[in-house]
């Protein structure tokens with residue numbers, strides 16, 4: 001089966017390309033600037049209809065996983081045109097082409113479509129984004145729903161993994177790297193979400209492809225946790241110094257874009273449907289540890 005992955009050099013896309021390649025899928029790895037390690041590389045700018053059309057002509061996909069996005073939340077707030085073109089126009093272009101090719105489209109969305117005033121959001125709760133990134137991702141969901149017959153919208157939350165991707169670190173690696181160096185870090189105590197290990201999300205997406213699961217699902221970690229407690233738990237798992245983690249309030253951090261206070265996701269629908277269940281934080285961190293220990297990785 002031929003699968004086109006957009007953003008295949010990214011944190012999720014790279015893991016998904018790895019897992020699906022090992023399972024014998026023919027993977028076309030759409031990349032923008034960072035060349036992917038797995039799959040057949042196709043240079044792709046999702047914001048260009050012509051570039052998308054060309055990628056589909058080459059790959060003729062039966063399944064498309066649309067993981068490409070402008071994911072830097074502050075950059076989206078500053079450069080709204082780029083955010084709109086990448087996340088909304090880009091998704092529209094991918095959605096149109098997926099429908100034309102009769103492909104199943106899996107769109108990766110986010111907990112940031114929610115306001116963050118109550119937490120443990122269910123799939124049917126009303127989206128109300130409070131920053132531009134969240135707005136563009138929500139508009140992307142709307143494009144998918146209106147243009148594609150066969151789709152899965154998979155909402156994740158703070159994705160982390162064992163390797164840097166797309167030339168950048170991730171929240172878990174940033175914590176580990178700093179604590180390893182003996183450096184103090186400030187982590188907010190008053191923001192909660194459902195951190196999602198990229199491997200776990202990729203396994204769930206792989207299952208969705210195999211079983212043709214469609215609709216909207218929260219495919220995230222199964223534990224609601226604050227950023228601060230996540231950092232503490234990570235330090236415990238990796239035998240690192242917890243005393244280097246300084247608790248701060250989000251008011252003390254000057255971000256350009258507002259962040260939802262509690263955008264944690266209720267994953268009970270996924271728990272019922274998927275054989276690969278969303279992982280609780282302890283199991284996810286153990287898996288992360290195995291992955292990092294199993295690699296002569298660049299950070300440890």
Ligand SMILES: NC(=O)c1ccc[n+]([C@@H]2O[C@H](COP(=O)([O-])OP(=O)(O)OC[C@H]3O[C@@H](n4cnc5c(N)ncnc54)[C@H](OP(=O)(O)O)[C@@H]3O)[C@@H](O)[C@H]2O)c1
Nearest residue numbers: 007010011012032033034045046068069110156158159166
């Ligand atoms: N990271 C999170 O915490 C998080 C949480 C919830 C949901 N999500 C969603 O999950 C998906 C995957 O996130 P991620 O963390 O894997 O993202 P990531 O590591 O930032 O990767 C995003 C990818 O998008 C590509 N891209 C950017 N602009 C593009 C364009 N115009 N055309 C084609 N590709 C373009 C980038 O390519 P280059 O590197 O080549 O430039 C990169 O590979 C995204 O849709 C994101 O919104 C992420």
